[in-house]
Amino acid sequence: MSTIDASRSTDRNLDWLLENLRTKTPGIRHVLVLTRDGLKMCYTTGLERDGADQLAALAAGIQSLSLSASAEFGDSIGAGQAMVEFAGGLLLIVPAGAGAHLAVVAEEDGEVGLIAHNMNELVEQIGVYLTAAPRQAETSGERP
Amino acid sequence: MPSTTSDQPAAGVRAPLRETAVDALKIVIVGGFGVGKTTMVGSVSEIQPLSTEEVMTQASVGIDDASRVRTKATTTVAFDFGRITLNSSMVLYLFGAPGQQRFWFVWDQLFAGSLGAVVMVDTRRLEESFYSIDRLEHHRMPFVVAVNRFADGPALSSVRDALALSPEVPIVDCDARERSSCKTVLITLVEHLARMHDLSPVRESTP
Ligand SMILES: Nc1nc2c(ncn2[C@@H]2O[C@H](COP(=O)(O)OP(=O)(O)OP(=O)(O)O)[C@@H](O)[C@H]2O)c(=O)[nH]1
């Protein structure tokens, strides 16, 4: 818990870029960057903390299943983008930097092409900062 | 006779064991973080298992306590899937659940249509299996307990007491890395299921 909260202060610039993605793209409700093992890294202000935790976990699950699907039925292994449509909304997820994904929750009638384009554009710009490093081998009893 | 048989619920639903030539049974494998669920599906599956392992990131330090399984570098973020043919008439479809609390929302999906479960426990962290057992009892799903021996630990009888298992619940030792050991666990579960299904009509006929 503490590590994530500590990292939030250094993520101010990222927060701003996520807010920017949201405000410049019609239909986007929330933006969240998550680690591949399902933990939130940073997210836009309208999203509650509990919602962010939930979104991070389920987006990681979806991306992991997408990866298996691409390994089984695609030409090469690699996480593509995933889209889930449901009554009242849309969820899009794209790979970000190493170890991370970028997720967006949008209005049902949001323009998917534009949203995905802007997401990928953001990843191109700042993907190198959207990374989550593997954890070090644990030494006994270590706590952050 | 009125043709009411086709839309009669319940009765046949819980006892499909003898009704089809090839029985496909959906089994879930649950338990706490890092007890060996993915390892078990991997060792016993006859097909390339579906795995949704992701590298544990630094963000997870302090959230996911891996101090007891230091070689563990990845964690299940959706579910494991594998298949094993026990004999000419019985195929098990195995679904390994994710162990960490943030993925528990997947469990209800996995439980749907399942006939039975394996609860994996690590005796050094018994309390982590309470949640699994509660959920299974809540769903009234039959289960067996598999004690994955990472190190020497208490005897099965004391584990049974500590988990407050009712007497009919089988408990067995297991090494999740050994195919034969995992297979024994699954056979124990299938026998347990058969026993329960054999018993239920007897109980029903004596109100
Ligand atoms: N010594 C020992 N190690 C084991 C045994 N079974 C599994 N392991 C190791 O313990 C770890 C267990 O990991 P997993 O199989 O991923 O556990 P899991 O229950 O699927 O974990 P989550 O999905 O993250 O909840 C791995 O590093 C295994 O190599 C065992 O019987 N003995």
Ligand SMILES: [Mg+2]
């Ligand atoms: Mg696992």
